[in-house]
Amino acid sequence: MINPKEKIFKVLSPTAILGYGFPLDSFANGMKEKPDLIAVDGGSSDPGPHYLGSGKSFTDREGVKRDLAVMIEAGLKAKIPVVVGTCGGSGAKPHLDWCAEIVREIAMEHNFSFTMGLIPGDINPEIVKDAINTNRIFPLDHQTPLTEDKVDQSIHIVAQMGIEPFIEAHDQGCEVILAGRAYDPSGFAALAVMKGFDQGLALHMGKILECAAIAASPGSGSDCAMGILTEKSFILKPLSLERKFTRISVAAHSLYEKSDPYHLQGPGGSLNLEHCSFTELEEGMVKVEGTLFEASDKPTIKLEGASLAGYRTISIAGTRDPVLINTIDDVVEDVRERVQSFFPDMDINNSLHVSIYGARGVMGALEPEKVKGHELGILIEALGDDQNQADTICSMFRSTLLHYGYKGRIATAGNLAFPFSPSDISAGEVYRFSIYHLMETSGEILFPLTLENINGGKDETD
Amino acid sequence: MKLTELASVIRSKNAGPYLLTLDVLFKDRACYEKFKAAGLMTEKKAAELYGINKDEVLSVIFFDPADALKITLNRPIVSGGYGDTDIYGAQQHAPLLNWKFDFEI
Numbered sequence: 001m002i003n004p005k006e007k008i009f010k011v012l013s014p015t016a017i018l019g020y021g022f023p024l025d026s027f028a029n030g031m032k033e034k035p036d037l038i039a040v041d042g043g044s045s046d047p048g049p050h051y052l053g054s055g056k057s058f059t060d061r062e063g064v065k066r067d068l069a070v071m072i073e074a075g076l077k078a079k080i081p082v083v084v085g086t087c088g089g090s091g092a093k094p095h096l097d098w099c100a101e102i103v104r105e106i107a108m109e110h111n112f113s114f115t116m117g118l119i120p121g122d123i124n125p126e127i128v129k130d131a132i133n134t135n136r137i138f139p140l141d142h143q144t145p146l147t148e149d150k151v152d153q154s155i156h157i158v159a160q161m162g163i164e165p166f167i168e169a170h171d172q173g174c175e176v177i178l179a180g181r182a183y184d185p186s187g188f189a190a191l192a193v194m195k196g197f198d199q200g201l202a203l204h205m206g207k208i209l210e211c212a213a214i215a216a217s218p219g220s221g222s223d224c225a226m227g228i229l230t231e232k233s234f235i236l237k238p239l240s241l242e243r244k245f246t247r248i249s250v251a252a253h254s255l256y257e258k259s260d261p262y263h264l265q266g267p268g269g270s271l272n273l274e275h276c277s278f279t280e281l282e283e284g285m286v287k288v289e290g291t292l293f294e295a296s297d298k299p300t301i302k303l304e305g306a307s308l309a310g311y312r313t314i315s316i317a318g319t320r321d322p323v324l325i326n327t328i329d330d331v332v333e334d335v336r337e338r339v340q341s342f343f344p345d346m347d348i349n350n351s352l353h354v355s356i357y358g359a360r361g362v363m364g365a366l367e368p369e370k371v372k373g374h375e376l377g378i379l380i381e382a383l384g385d386d387q388n389q390a391d392t393i394c395s396m397f398r399s400t401l402l403h404y405g406y407k408g409r410i411a412t413a414g415n416l417a418f419p420f421s422p423s424d425i426s427a428g429e430v431y432r433f434s435i436y437h438l439m440e441t442s443g444e445i446l447f448p449l450t451l452e453n454i455n456g457g458k459d460e461t462d
Numbered sequence: 463m464k465l466t467e468l469a470s471v472i473r474s475k476n477a478g479p480y481l482l483t484l485d486v487l488f489k490d491r492a493c494y495e496k497f498k499a500a501g502l503m504t505e506k507k508a509a510e511l512y513g514i515n516k517d518e519v520l521s522v523i524f525f526d527p528a529d530a531l532k533i534t535l536n537r538p539i540v541s542g543g544y545g546d547t548d549i550y551g552a553q554q555h556a557p558l559l560n561w562k563f564d565f566e567i
Contacts, residue, residue: 048542251528
């Protein structure tokens with residue numbers, strides 16, 4: 001299978017997102033393989049714009065601390081680096097600070113001493129504006145050009161870093177590397193590329209390992225997986241008897257969350273999978289060959305930004321009345337118009353959204369089904385410039401709908417069943433993606449590394 | 463017949479906040495090859511199943527290494543945007559489950 005003389009590079013991926021946890025047995029199995037690197041993805045833009053905007057992590061602090069403590073202890077003992085990409089879920093400054101604070105806390109509690117590399121993923125708004133003015137910004141998957149106003153409104157702007165900042169940190173001898181927003185495979189691939197392994201294979205292996213055992217069968221986001229990179233291929237190895245990699249499970253992972261499975265875009269170039277082959281080996285392992293890295297003519301990075309959209313108030317109610325169910329769309333429109341008349345200065349269409357569960361609550365505009373359930377859930381969502389305004393809009397719509405005398409009404413005591421008192425919930429700040437664009441870089445250092453000596457040991461003068 | 467008779471996995475998910483992608487993993491290579499050769503799934507058909515304009519269907523791609531079909535749509539509302547009903551886009555697959563078509567296997 002692997003020629004014993006062949007150069008190999010092993011990466012242990014403990015879990016799909018730092019904080020999701022992993023079985024210690026699987027992790028120990030991984031460490032027995034004597035990996036060259038422990039790497040983990042710390043985030044995702046999938047949970048929506050709230051986390052990038054608010055600076056909070058969608059992962060649990062205790063979960064992150066537990067995972068990191070196990071990884072750092074093992075990494076220091078085996079003298080291999082521990083890398084975390086997209087720290088704190090979204091990889092902006094508050095997220096990276098949050099993760100670094102957890103690492104310092106672990107070091108103090110366990111008396112660990114090491115060199116930590118911190119690589120922020122934030123992009124200075126002035127750099128983005130300069131790129132706008134020199135036509136180096138392009139919209140991604142949408143048509144909206146980026147404006148200076150949108151840059152100014154963005155609370156955090158991050159970019160997905162490639163392998164170079166990680167290589168710099170490895171080169172400086174960092175034992176623990178915490179990065180802000182990163183292209184998911186970067187932290188898994190950088191050290192291997194630095195050691196001369198093929199960039200296409202290293203990145204493709206990272207692309208699969210960043211989800212740990214999700215690409216195995218049965219898949220799991222909270223179990224470990226190992227990648228073994230050789231000169232011409234890489235092998236995925238399960239670390240628990242519960243699961244194995246199969247040709248289909250690995251190949252299918254190339255589809256996951258991607259629009260084009262043959263061409264995976266990333267910073268500096270794309271992975272071409274057109275000539276890729278997936279071969280099942282013994283013990284649930286799969287060998288992948290033929291991935292090509294195609295460098296782009298002009299280096300680009302993907303920018304992400306989030307801005308404050310307003311404040312949200314929601315109310316949840318139900319109806320079991322067949323007359324109302326039959327006419328619900330018209331009733332909602334009538335009530336919307338009435339509420340609009342209370343607020344002549346604002347366009348209520350931008351501040352009041354009603355989802356009807358049991359009809360189109362899940363799929364909205366994409367719902368082809370016309371049939372409705374025998375009961376409906378009604379979710380009223382109001383968006384205001386401040387919390388008071390959102391509360392008022394929600395309250396007006398809810399009380400008007402509750403007592404609205406719609407055509408054919410038989411039950412006149414109230415149109416809605418409320419599960420809660422109070423019926424309305426003030427839900428706080430709402431953020432939106434304000435930037436999702438590609439930026440052509442112009443050679444500037446965007447991701448500056450800082451080193452920090454963590455001394456968790458007893459005072460040396462003791 | 464229905465797609466569920468040929469496929470073991472039918473799922474939807476965001477592909478970035480602006481796109482929705484649908485994956486169909488066929489039960490075996492034979493099912494996949496026959497379905498692919500029959501030309502049943504096109505951008506026009508995907509638009510019809512979701513009741514949307516054909517321009518909103520960005521691609522229909524057959525991925526041989528995984529015996530899989532991938533359909534990518536524009537999301538009607540960006541993930542987490544005002545009025546969005548499915549932040550992860552993970553519950554938009556049902557029209558594929560319900561799809562009935564003439565096909566012999």
